[in-house]
Amino acid sequence: MWKFILRRFFVMIPQLFILSLIVFALAKQMPGDALTGISMDPRISPERIYELREKAGLNDPWYEQYGRWISGIIHGDFGKSYTHKIPVTEVIAERIWNTVFLALITLILTYLFAIPMGILSGRYNDTWIDKIVTGYNYLGFATPLFIFALIMLFVFGFSVGWFPTGGSVSSKVDAQTFEYYVSKLHHVILPALSTALIATVGTVQYLRNEIIDNKFKDYTRTARSKGIPDNKIYTRHILRNSLLPIAAFLGYEITGLVGGTVIIETIFSYPGVGQLFISSIGLRDFSVVTAIVMMLGFATLLGTLLSDIILSLVDPRVRVE
Amino acid sequence: MEKPILQIENLTTSFKIKDKYYMAVDHVSFSVSENEIVAVVGESGCGKSALALSIMRLHNNQRTKIEGEIKYRERNIVTISEGQMNQIRGKEIGIIFQEPLTALNPLMTVGDQIEENLTFHTKLSKEKKRLRTIELLTQVGIPSPTRTYDQFPHELSGGMRQRVMISIAIACNPSLVIADEPTTALDVTIQAQILELLKSIQKETKMGIILITHDLSVVAEVADRVIVMYAGQVVEMGTVKQIFTKPLHPYTRSLLKSIPSQATNKKRLHVIDGMVPSIVNMNRESCRFSPRIPWIPCNAHEESPELHEVAPDHWVRCTCYKHFYFKGLQRGEITNGIT
Numbered sequence: 001m002w003k004f005i006l007r008r009f010f011v012m013i014p015q016l017f018i019l020s021l022i023v024f025a026l027a028k029q030m031p032g033d034a035l036t037g038i039s040m041d042p043r044i045s046p047e048r049i050y051e052l053r054e055k056a057g058l059n060d061p062w063y064e065q066y067g068r069w070i071s072g073i074i075h076g077d078f079g080k081s082y083t084h085k086i087p088v089t090e091v092i093a094e095r096i097w098n099t100v101f102l103a104l105i106t107l108i109l110t111y112l113f114a115i116p117m118g119i120l121s122g123r124y125n126d127t128w129i130d131k132i133v134t135g136y137n138y139l140g141f142a143t144p145l146f147i148f149a150l151i152m153l154f155v156f157g158f159s160v161g162w163f164p165t166g167g168s169v170s171s172k173v174d175a176q177t178f179e180y181y182v183s184k185l186h187h188v189i190l191p192a193l194s195t196a197l198i199a200t201v202g203t204v205q206y207l208r209n210e211i212i213d214n215k216f217k218d219y220t221r222t223a224r225s226k227g228i229p230d231n232k233i234y235t236r237h238i239l240r241n242s243l244l245p246i247a248a249f250l251g252y253e254i255t256g257l258v259g260g261t262v263i264i265e266t267i268f269s270y271p272g273v274g275q276l277f278i279s280s281i282g283l284r285d286f287s288v289v290t291a292i293v294m295m296l297g298f299a300t301l302l303g304t305l306l307s308d309i310i311l312s313l314v315d316p317r318v319r320v321e
Numbered sequence: 322m323e324k325p326i327l328q329i330e331n332l333t334t335s336f337k338i339k340d341k342y343y344m345a346v347d348h349v350s351f352s353v354s355e356n357e358i359v360a361v362v363g364e365s366g367c368g369k370s371a372l373a374l375s376i377m378r379l380h381n382n383q384r385t386k387i388e389g390e391i392k393y394r395e396r397n398i399v400t401i402s403e404g405q406m407n408q409i410r411g412k413e414i415g416i417i418f419q420e421p422l423t424a425l426n427p428l429m430t431v432g433d434q435i436e437e438n439l440t441f442h443t444k445l446s447k448e449k450k451r452l453r454t455i456e457l458l459t460q461v462g463i464p465s466p467t468r469t470y471d472q473f474p475h476e477l478s479g480g481m482r483q484r485v486m487i488s489i490a491i492a493c494n495p496s497l498v499i500a501d502e503p504t505t506a507l508d509v510t511i512q513a514q515i516l517e518l519l520k521s522i523q524k525e526t527k528m529g530i531i532l533i534t535h536d537l538s539v540v541a542e543v544a545d546r547v548i549v550m551y552a553g554q555v556v557e558m559g560t561v562k563q564i565f566t567k568p569l570h571p572y573t574r575s576l577l578k579s580i581p582s583q584a585t586n587k588k589r590l591h592v593i594d595g596m597v598p599s600i601v602n603m604n605r606e607s608c609r610f611s612p613r614i615p616w617i618p619c620n621a622h623e624e625s626p627e628l629h630e631v632a633p634d635h636w637v638r639c640t641c642y643k644h645f646y647f648k649g650l651q652r653g654e655i656t657n658g659i660t
Contacts, residue, residue: 041643218423221379225418226489227410230403236437240428316473317427 001312005305012301020073021299022292024066027286069287071250073294079287083280088291092273098168099265099272103257105188105227107175109196110253114203117241121204122211122242133204140201145260149194149267156190166269191268195260203246210242218239249315251307255300322586324392326497326529327414329388334368334375334536336600342386343600345371347553349389353497353529358520358545359379360532360561362576366597368553369533370419373501376531377404377416412442412659415490425474431458433602438492445579449546450635457488462518480511491522504539516543537580541565545633549573552598552609555628559635569637571617571645572610578647591647606646608639616648617641 053059057068072079078088121133157165162169163186210293214220215238223237262274268276273292280288312318332349332632335342346368353359361369374380375387378398390397398409418424426434435454438443445453451470458466461484474482483503490498500519504512513538523530532544542545542567549557549572556568568574578591595613603609608622626639 215379218418218420219426222418222424222434222486223426223487224379225377225416225438226441227407228437228441229407232441237426237429241426244428303398306333315428317475 001309004125005240005309008305008308012298014295015301016297020070020294021066022212023290023293023297024062024069026133027290028062028065030281030284030286039068061195069290078291078294081280081285081288082284084288085281088287089171091276091288092291092295095272098270099258099261099274101129101184101202102188102192102261102265102270102272103254105185105192105255105261106195106199109192110200110203110257112205113200114246117200118204118207119234119239122208122215125208127214133208137201137205138315140198145195145198145200146267148198149191149264152190152194165189168271187270191264195264199257199260200290203249206249207242209244210245211238214238214241244311248307250310251305253303253304254306255303258296258299325354326394327531328352328392329390330392332372332375332391333386333388334371334380335386335388336371336380337384337386338601344605345553345600346375346530347605348540349550349553349555350484351548351555351558355496355529356523356527357546358523358530358532358544359546359548360534360615361541361548361550362534362537362540363550364535364576364597366599367550369535370501371415371535371553372550373499373531376499377410377414377415381652403650406478407441411438411495412493413497415493415495415498417483417490417500419505419539421479424486425482427474430471430473431477434474435485435489435492438489442493453492454488457492458485460491460522461485461488462514463488479507483507483511483515487515487518487522491526491528494526495528496526497529497531499533501533502535502655503532504534504536512539518624519543538577549576552603553600554609554638555636556610556638557636558628559632560649563632563635567632567635569635569642570610571614571637571641574645574647575614608641610639611641614641614645617644617646630649 057065069079076089078092080086081088081091084091117133117136120183121130124130153165156162168184169180169186170187173179215304219238219241220233223233228236261272262277263272265272265274266278273295277289277292280286280292329352330350333344333348334346335344345587349368349372351359361372363369371380375385376391378387378388387399391399391401393409393413398406401409422567425431432451432454433455435457436450439450439453443450455466455470458469463469463481463484469477469481469485474485477485478488483506487503490500498519503519504515507515516539519530519532522528532539534540544561546560548555548600549564553570557568557573564573565577572593575591575593581590593613594615598604598609598612604612606625609620609621610628611617621641621644623640626641628636628638629640630636
């Protein structure tokens with residue numbers, strides 16, 4: 001097992017390398033750089049801007065810039081943010097836990113909705129309860145998250161006022177107190193709920209189809225031939241087999257969520273990595289942008305690895321060596 | 322005559338296809354006694370497995386209608402509740418399925434899957450259940466039962482899995498075991514072993530066995546009585562001796578003629594023309610086998626064919642057997658089917 005994980009980490013190195021090339025190339029392709037903003041300022045002469053560019057190494061050929069950047073990353077240095085004037089790692093570190101917290105709550109809510117709904121509609125397929133769940137699914141598939149999130153924000157944030165409309169914690173509470181954590185949770189619920197209500201439909205549909213599929217499998221018939229009551233057939237046989245692909249998909253699900261927070265954090269003005277990403281693009285703060293993309297890329301690779309590990313733990317037919 | 326364990330009267334199983342019910346098993350009646358092996362033979366699609374699943378009531382009950390009587394020890398199990406039926410399934414009647422590769426839960430150890438049966442039908446302690454399971458595994462001839470107990474189905478070969486299936490079926494000492502093509506998915510050497518095993522278990526437990534198969538050599542070897550099914554109906558029924566030495570119904574004779582034989586150096590195998598009609602578009606009024614023997618004149622068949630007792634316990638459907646001859650042979654030429 002450990003050997004397998006180690007080997008997978010080695011395979012990640014070339015993958016991350018290719019990703020870094022693409023990310024860098026794309027960042028360079030974008031018009032403007034960190035100094036474009038101040039070059040509009042008439043008080044600063046074009047010579048001064050040129051000097052600054054020269055100093056920052058922005059006039060060097062791309063491969064030299066790339067070389068400097070990548071060797072920095074290898075040493076754990078993602079460069080300095082032009083707008084925040086502090087190292088990129090610090091900028092991200094300030095916000096990453098907000099994003100992780102949001103993603104975690106979203107994940108919990110997603111499965112909290114998906115598993116009962118999937119089980120009910122799969123077990124009682126073609127009954128009224130299944131029709132309600134599948135109807136909800138179609139709606140969920142058809143609703144774009146950014147519109148749904150805006151509606152949620154408008155209704156529960158502005159109109160009813162049950163939840164705050166922005167930020168990750170109230171400014172009135174002191175850090176590390178109980179109220180502080182309650183406030184954090186209060187801030188995270190609306191964005192997490194909005195995402196979960198939409199993101200859950202994929203899992204619901206999948207679980208429903210798995211259950212219907214497993215209901216008529218040969219081994220289920222064998223189980224019924226033993227005289228096991230229906231409820232027990234579900235808990236002992238069908239559910240375990242149906243949840244298997246769902247569990248294996250967990251890793252990918254996490255990856256998707258981390259990416260999905262980009263939109264949701266922006267809509268809810270939630271100070272996480274996603275919001276930082278969007279604002280950094282606007283400010284042409286490329287060292288932050290590239291660092292976040294690299295981080296998301298790494299998270300994706302970790303997610304797939306996690307999926308493989310989970311699968312090997314829950315499915316006796318899959319053993320990794 | 323031993324008293325019958327299972328008596329089936331006019332059993333009719335219909336499947337719902339596009340809002341209409343079609344009979345897959347059509348008024349079948351027979352009985353099984355203690356210590357007896359009754360073989361049900363026929364081509365694929367004749368309703369053999371539908372019959373087996375009906376006895377266990379394992380069909381999808383939203384789409385299946387079962388009529389008639391299935392009397393297990395004088396008790397009609399067609400009408401009892403699902404909960405009462407669960408007391409019979411696995412405990413009184415066991416079933417062995419034809420696909421040992423898919424019939425076991427891939428996520429459960431072999432031991433757990435056998436023990437399940439004991440869990441729901443006995444009050445044995447955990448340790449006793451384990452001992453009984455290992456005893457069962459030994460009984461079905463698994464070489465290292467304590468190791469196999471903790472193995473998963475995918476770690477076993479097809480023959481071993483079928484042995485596990487058998488031990489699941491016999492775990493609670495049922496008085497009837499239905500073996501639905503138990504050897505079809507296995508290779509020939511293993512087939513013989515599995516049949517031997519079933520016979521030896523029967524010797525110990527005196528259970529009745531319904532053996533569903535399309536392999537007539539298997540039937541000749543182990544069965545006491547034979548039921549030949551065609552298109553959902555019983556077309557001939559008799560003792561093994563009657564069926565193999567004096568087959569009457571054209572279908573039975575055609576089946577027997579289709580067995581490849583080493584004794585006669587025939588170049589070509591006998592093939593029955595056409596195929597089993599689908600349950601949706603089948604002429605249910607006339608003799609169902611008539612479309613496959615078109616050279617037999619229409620008036621040889623009965624209007625609505627019935628079973629006739631031609632000898633004690635030997636039943637044949639339709640009158641066409643009196644006029645039947647194989648194409649290419651002169652009428653009246655002696656052929657008993659086993660050429």
